[in-house]
Every structure is written in structure tokens, then in C-alpha cells.
Amino acid sequence: MKKLPIGIQTFENLIQEGYYYVDKTGFVHEVTSQGKYYFLSRPRRFGKSLFLSTIKAAYQGKKDLFQGLYLEENWDWNQTNPVIHISFGSGHLQKLEDLEIRFGTILENQEMEYGITLKRPDLRERFAELIYSLYSRFSQKVVILVDEYDKPILDNIEDRDTAAALRDELKNYYSVIKDSDPYIQFVFITGVSKFSKVSLFSGLNNLQDITIDRRYSAICGYTQKDLETVFAERLAGVDLEQVRYWYNGYSWLGEEVYNPFDILLYLDSKELRPYWFETGTPSFLIKLMQERKYFVPDLEQVQASEKLLGSFDVDHLEVETLMFQAGYLTIRKVSQTAGTRRFFLSYPNQEVKQSLTDSLLPYLTGNLSASEKTKFAALDALEAENPEALKDIFHAFFASIPHDWYRKNQLAGYEGYYASIFYCYFAALGLEVIPEDATSMGRIDLTVKLEDKVFICEFKVQGLDKTPGSALEQIRSRRYADQYHAPGRKIYLIGVEFDPRERNIAGFDWESRNL
Structure with a gap:
């Protein structure tokens, strides 16, 4: 049985060491044959680095790595190109000087890899010099792969000034790509966020963004077919x-x-x-x-x-x-x-x-321990079909929230605050939760399903909600339960009213509609 490639980000190591590999080389052929400048945004740990590593191995002519893969018979292995591989994925850059040191190190590593010496002291100019030097030395256009292009910015997103300074410095580096167009064969840039071209890729107007494109939806990640075929012996x-x-x-x-990342760890532990x-x-x-x-x-x-x-x-x-x-x-x-x-x-x-x-x-x-205790007590109450217990559980919970926390956050008067808490509790338990559940007579604030039980909840905040009648009366008058009537199903109507001044439940009424 093959090893699972958990944490393996290099295509060459993955293939040489006999790990599982989901063949994405068809996408490599497609992007390299149809365009020149590409941008792809995907969440963290989604295989972006591995995809760039695959492109790099192809342009370096490592045909032996592609045996049995789509690219083996669909690539010109007689030509190779120098590849500049830039990655900001590792470490945490906390200030502008850190970014300058990191980019300088990246350029030095390229110098050592290709045996060249760069003379210009300015980082931007040195990057441009690297591109031209490789083009001149190998008489082939250069491939540029940029991985996690935005990580220095995202690592400092809570400090807007630092993030902006890092953004502007990165923009300075990336502007070299446009100016070096005559010497470039192919460019692929990946990251988590999608900055506008104006803010980070100024002038690179031909950068093709394939983030939201049905043709490339599966360029990273595993499809259901991938799971059931490539990993069949693990299932x-x-x-x-x-x-x-x-x-x-x-x-x-x-x-x-x-x-x-999810699938590999799941298949390892089940x-x-x-x-x-x-x-x-x-x-x-x-x-x-x-x-x-x-x-x-x-x-x-x-x-x-x-x-x-x-x-x-x-x-x-x-x-x-x-x-x-x-x-x-x-x-x-x-x-x-x-x-x-x-x-x-x-x-x-x-x-x-x-x-x-x-x-x-x-x-x-603002109360982690109380939240955890309440979460499981609420689940027990639902399983026991005891809505009355929910009243006591949540009343005690709201009473446990520190007064100082309310003062700092000013959320008690926010109309959606209490409903958000109920929603988060039930969703965090893994229950089927439907907010704004549509019916022919209106929308139920929250529907919670647990096996053969349905809990229909309506929330009101005193002084903010002007709808006449109590929360429970609204469920009755609008016949919210009708769409859930079915033999053997147990339905509970729960009306909850909150007092923002007391910061707690002021009214909790319920009734059952067991059929």
C-alpha cells in the first residue's frame, strides 16, 4: 500500500518516494499551451505549492517523473527552460526589513542554483537582472512561479500600516514581471487572497485570473472520482x-x-x-x-x-x-x-x-468554559425532548457572561446577537440547522432537526422587534409547523424573547405538536 503524501509539497519527492499522486498534469498542459500569465487564488493547504512544483519539473525536462501521467505524452521534452521559483510560504515576516531579507535570500538561492552572479544592489533591479541573466545564459525564455505571493501581507493584516507597507514593497517586486515580458516564457502566481491588479499587479493587464472559472475548478483539490479511484485501496x-x-x-x-489536507489525514486515521x-x-x-x-x-x-x-x-x-x-x-x-x-x-x-x-x-x-458546558447541556435537552430545560440552560448561560465583556463589545442591543448565539450552539453540535427557514406564510427564524424531532424557534428582542404578539404566537398564527407535519415526527414550537437591558431571556414559551 502506498504512503499518503501528507505534508509533501514537492512533486519530485512525491513521485520518487512512491507516494499517491492525483494526476493534475492535464491542467499543466492546458494552461501552458493556452496562455502566458496566470493567477490562481485558493485557500491554504489546497495543493497550490504541489501544482507549481509540477509545472517546475515539467519545464526542467524531468520526463522520468511523469511516467504514466498525462503530461508524459503531451509535452515537448526536448526543450527546457530556466525556472525562477519564488515562495513566501514559510515563516512569518513581521516588518518590511524581514521581507527585504527574505526576497534577497530567494534571489541568492537562484544565483547558487544556476551558477550566476548578480551585481545590482537594489532588490527590484536584481530581480530584473536575474531574469535577463538566465535568458542570456540559456538562450531560452524564463518561467516564473510565485507561491503564496500574499502571505507577508496576510500575516500582518491586523496591523494595517505594516500590511500596506509590505503590499507596496511586493508591488515593486512584481512590477518587474511586466517590464521583463520579452524574456518570459510563462508565469503562474498563487495565493489565498485576490488583490486587484491595480493594488498589487499594476500594469500586468494580461494576467489571466482563473480563480472563478469552471474549467479550472478542480485544478487543486480532489474530486469524488479522484478519491474513489486513486485512493481505492484505502477506502x-x-x-x-x-x-x-x-x-x-x-x-x-x-x-x-x-x-x-483533510482527505489525506482522514484516510490515515479514519x-x-x-x-x-x-x-x-x-x-x-x-x-x-x-x-x-x-x-x-x-x-x-x-x-x-x-x-x-x-x-x-x-x-x-x-x-x-x-x-x-x-x-x-x-x-x-x-x-x-x-x-x-x-x-x-x-x-x-x-x-x-x-x-x-x-x-x-x-x-x-467572552466565556469559553460556560460555552462548552452549555453546548452539551443543550444537546442533552434536545435529545431528551425537554425544551423547558433549554430555558434554564440558556438563562444561566447569559447570566454567566461578564458584564465588562458587554461594555467593551456593545452587542447586547444588537438585534441579531441572541439569535446568532442560538444558531452557533446548534450548528456547532453538528445538528441540521436552517436559519430563515422559508414557509408559505413567512420565514422561521431557526429550525433545528435532530433525528425524528423538529424544533421551530422564533426570537424577539424587546424594544427592537415591533411585530405584534409574542414569539410563540407568531409561530402559531403563521402556521410555521405545517410544512413539517408527518407521521411519527415530533414538533416543538419555541418562542424566545430577550431583554437587552437585562441581557438575558425575558420570555421562553413552548408547546409540542407530536403526531
Whole structure:
């Protein structure tokens, strides 16, 4: 049985050491034969580095590595090109001087690899000198591969001044590419975020962005077919539908894919865990949501324009943009009216939904230990079909939130705050949760499903919600339960009212509709 390529980012090492390899070389042939300048944004740990390494091996003429792969018979192995491989993926650059040292080291490594000596002291000019020197020495145009082009900026995103300074310095380096066009064969740039061409790639107008393109949706990541064929000998006893539910679902208009990091670790342990999510808690993103008073249940159904999805910059940060580019939201469908495309986004899979909502709870409440205790007590109450217990559980929970936390965050009067907490609790437990559940008479605030039980919840904040009648009366009058009537199904109607001055539950009424 082959070894799983966990953490292997170099194509050459992967092939030579006999690891599994999902053949993406067809994409290498496609991009290199149809264009010259490419940009691709994908979330972290999605195989971007491995893809660039594959391109590098092809241009270096290492045919022996491609035996049995698509590129073996679909590449001109008689020609090689010098390759400049730039990566900012490792380490944390905290200031401008760190970036200058790192880029200088990258250029020095290229000098040693090709046995040349660069004379210009300025980094930008030295980069240009490197390109021309390689072109002159080998009489072949140069291939430039840039991996994690934006990491120095993202590592400092909470310090806007530092991030902006790093952005401007990187822009200075990347501008060399345009000026060196006569000596360049091919360019491929990857990263997590998608900066505008103006802010980071000024003048590189022919840079083809294939981030949202159905033809390249599976350029990184594993398709369902990849999983079931390449890793077939690892799938004994595996519930494929459960694996799909947990890990599949990332889409950029084309075929949905798995994050390779998740699948490789799952196949190694056969345990469903949030492997990818645990490699990087989105603390800055969560703080931004808190600052913007983002209504968390809206993450189930986000609508965005193409401009919004690609509008990342340190001076204009949008929650939806960051969520999409970082991999916490993905494209579910797209509609087009005239010349405008509208994208509908949601969580890609259960791993992200459950892990993200679980991570949000401590930020919403400022009380991690109480959040954990309440989460499991709430699950016990639902399983025991005891809504009355939910009242006591959540009343005690809201009472445990420190007064000073409310003072600093000013969230108690925010209408969506309490509903967001209930939503995060149930979603973090892995339950089927439907916010803004549509019926013929209106929208249910929150529907929670657990086996043969359905809990229909309506929330009101006193002084803010002007709808007449109590929350429970609204469920009754609008007949929200009708669409869930079915033999053997147990339905519970729960109306919750909050007092923003007391910062707690002021009314909690419920009734059952057991059939």
C-alpha cells in the first residue's frame, strides 16, 4: 500500500518516494499551451505549492517523473527552460526589513542554483537582472512561479500600516514581471487572497485570473472520482457519503472538490475531525465579524457580486470577501441577469460549518468554559425532548457572561446577537440547522432537526422587534409547523424573547405538536 503524501509539497519527492499522486498534469498542459500569465487564488493547504512544483519539473525536462501521467505524452521534452521559483510560504515576516531579507535570500538561492552572479544592489533591479541573466545564459525564455505571493501581507493584516507597507514593497517586486515580458516564457502566481491588479499587479493587464472559472475548478483539490479511484485501496469500510458530507463541497463554478489536507489525514486515521480547520483559527476574521455585528446565520445564504468576491485589499476589508477567499464559504450557484453575475455562497461542508460556529461562540460570549458546558447541556435537552430545560440552560448561560465583556463589545442591543448565539450552539453540535427557514406564510427564524424531532424557534428582542404578539404566537398564527407535519415526527414550537437591558431571556414559551 502506498504512503499518503501528507505534508509533501514537492512533486519530485512525491513521485520518487512512491507516494499517491492525483494526476493534475492535464491542467499543466492546458494552461501552458493556452496562455502566458496566470493567477490562481485558493485557500491554504489546497495543493497550490504541489501544482507549481509540477509545472517546475515539467519545464526542467524531468520526463522520468511523469511516467504514466498525462503530461508524459503531451509535452515537448526536448526543450527546457530556466525556472525562477519564488515562495513566501514559510515563516512569518513581521516588518518590511524581514521581507527585504527574505526576497534577497530567494534571489541568492537562484544565483547558487544556476551558477550566476548578480551585481545590482537594489532588490527590484536584481530581480530584473536575474531574469535577463538566465535568458542570456540559456538562450531560452524564463518561467516564473510565485507561491503564496500574499502571505507577508496576510500575516500582518491586523496591523494595517505594516500590511500596506509590505503590499507596496511586493508591488515593486512584481512590477518587474511586466517590464521583463520579452524574456518570459510563462508565469503562474498563487495565493489565498485576490488583490486587484491595480493594488498589487499594476500594469500586468494580461494576467489571466482563473480563480472563478469552471474549467479550472478542480485544478487543486480532489474530486469524488479522484478519491474513489486513486485512493481505492484505502477506502475499505469507509462511508463515502459521510466523508462527502464532512469534507467535499468546495466549488469555483465547476466540479466540487475536497481539500487534500483533510482527505489525506482522514484516510490515515479514519476519524472524522476538522483537520484543515485546526491548522489556522480565523481569529482576525472572527474579530472583524464581531466589529461589524455580522448576523452569523446569514453565512448559510450569502449573496455577492463578482466585484465583492475579488475586492480584497488592506484598505477595504469585507467579511464576505475574506470568508470566500479563505475557504470558509464557497460558491453554491450563480445567476446572471444581463451582464451581471450574482453568486450564492454558503459553507462548503460540515467540517467548516461546525468548526467555524464553534469558534465563534467564545467571541460572541467572552466565556469559553460556560460555552462548552452549555453546548452539551443543550444537546442533552434536545435529545431528551425537554425544551423547558433549554430555558434554564440558556438563562444561566447569559447570566454567566461578564458584564465588562458587554461594555467593551456593545452587542447586547444588537438585534441579531441572541439569535446568532442560538444558531452557533446548534450548528456547532453538528445538528441540521436552517436559519430563515422559508414557509408559505413567512420565514422561521431557526429550525433545528435532530433525528425524528423538529424544533421551530422564533426570537424577539424587546424594544427592537415591533411585530405584534409574542414569539410563540407568531409561530402559531403563521402556521410555521405545517410544512413539517408527518407521521411519527415530533414538533416543538419555541418562542424566545430577550431583554437587552437585562441581557438575558425575558420570555421562553413552548408547546409540542407530536403526531
